[in-house]
Amino acid sequence: PRVAVIVVAAGSGTRLGVGAPKAFVGIDGGSILRHALDGVFRAPAAQVVVVAPADRVGDALTQAHDAAGDRRDLVTVVAGGETRQASVAAGLAAVWGDVELVLVHDAARALTPPDVFARVVAALDGGADAALPVMPVVDTLKRVDGDRVVEAVDRATLTAAQTPQGFRRTVLAQAYAAATGEFTDDAALVQAAGRAVTTVPGDALAFKITTAADLDRARSLLAPRVI
Template sequence: PRIAVIVVAAGSGTRLGQEAPKAFVGIDGHTILRHALRGVFEAPEAQIVVVAPSGREGEALTEAREAAGDRAGQVSVVTGGATRQQSVAAGLRELWPSVEVVLVHDAARALTPPDVFARVIDAVDRTGWGVVPGLPVVDTIKRVDGQQVVEAVDRSELTAAQTPQGFRRDVLETAYAVASEEFTDDAALVAAAGHRVAVVQGDALAFKITTPADLDRARHLAVPVPP
């Protein structure tokens, strides 16, 4: 395939307060990872690289093969690193020669609809830029200095960045090769390397499962994985 999706699932999920690493926490009868992979496999055809926590690679492969059905040949699992950035770097080392566009997706955004993937791929193809799905910020955001509110930030200038974030492969690989610090997301890493990044419409369902309240919300909103 011309597209690859790196699904980072190697986080511990400390803030979720569950025993298992976050990707293996159940939403219904199925895990966060399994739900995330359903969206990935409903999106355009791609090589899928799942980045799993050390010791959980076998389980991740089982879930990925289940989600893949007759596309199991397009799936591989690698071991993640200590940070999200290291986990993405591990995924990048697995890409097949045919891949030209890479999407990086948080497994924790388990309910992301397939059309978000399609929008991101389309925008990368049209612009050659990095692409992030974004949503308008609904809260009033204040800049603070300790306890003191300094000013309100103009919301119209803000977007809340989600995943999947998409890049031309050469751009993403070069940006990772020169990155010398930790960035909060792949778009920031790519921008620091001097590349432009565009925003496309995100989706409320692409929220990241981080806290127990997020998990409750996912449990209410999840559509069962088909058998």
Template sequence: MSVIALVPAAGQGVRLGGGCPKAFVELAGRTLLERSVTGLLASGVVDTVVVMVPADLLAEARRVVPGALVVAGGAERTDSVRRGLAAAGCAADDLVLVHDAARPLTPVTVVARVVDALRAGAPAVVPALPVTDTVKQVDGDVVTGTVDRAQLRAVQTPQGFVARVLLNAYTAADGIATDDAGLVERAGGTVTVVPGDPRALKITTPFDLAVAEALCREV
């Protein structure tokens, strides 16, 4: 049973700017892509990494992450993961992690925690943090409800799956999802939560990049 990590890195990252697709933006001298792949391999629990990048950056990605299999992603994140799954050629009982290149500072302990929960028998696992803000539902600019914060979690990556479960969810999927566990939920599967980590923050905006740069200076 192998552990295969898929790294979607084919987004354009328009909200970050930076003049190139987000995964190729540098954080303290190293691209988000390199940092994310290095972190997965440093966890010691991942056997193979498959990276999905924009088609015109295949050669550049192969230079940045020589230890990974690099393939072209698709128009939506869901398409990119689908292509990574096809390239990985997983066996049904392999374990698959899906980890956004946009979370370059994810501690190795989070990766290990997700794999441990899969090995303990969970079919699908997400790392998550409690939500500290109060969350409102709105209709335009009018509040229509307040969600009970105690029942909410902010979900990170890597998300982990028994390969059979993720392959079935992607076969059943119509449309797109913002995370892979969402497709498993839609297909009726059970998703288990393990503790995430604030350092696994997702870099979306220039503010997030500044926070990540500050974290890099700390260590």
């Protein structure tokens, strides 16, 4: 396939406080990882590289095969690293064949609609080197120094970054090869390598499951509705 999706699922999930790697926590009958993979496989055929904690590679492969159905040949699972960036690098090393576009997606954004993937791919097909789904910032923001407010920040010039973040494969590979230091997302890493990043609209459903309250929200969104 022309597109690869790297699903990073190797985080510990400390902030969720459930004592298991976050991606393997159940939302309903399915785990966070399984829901993320269902979303990935709803999009047109892509190579899928799952990055899992080293001791969960087998479990991740089972879940990925279940989600892939008759597309299981497209699935690879590799072990992640200490940081998200190391996990993405491990995933990138496992991309094979003549893939042109690489999307990097947080498993923790388990409910991301397929439309977001489509918008990212469309921006890359339109010529962008890098495409980032973003959401408007709703809170009023302040720059602080300790507990003192320094200034108000104009939120009109700010956005919140989501995933999947998409890149030309060569651009992402070169940026990773050149990276010094840690970046919180791949768009920042690619921007540090001097590449322009284009935004596309994100989706509220692409929120990242980080805290117990986020998990509750995901559970209620998936719960059958009683009218």
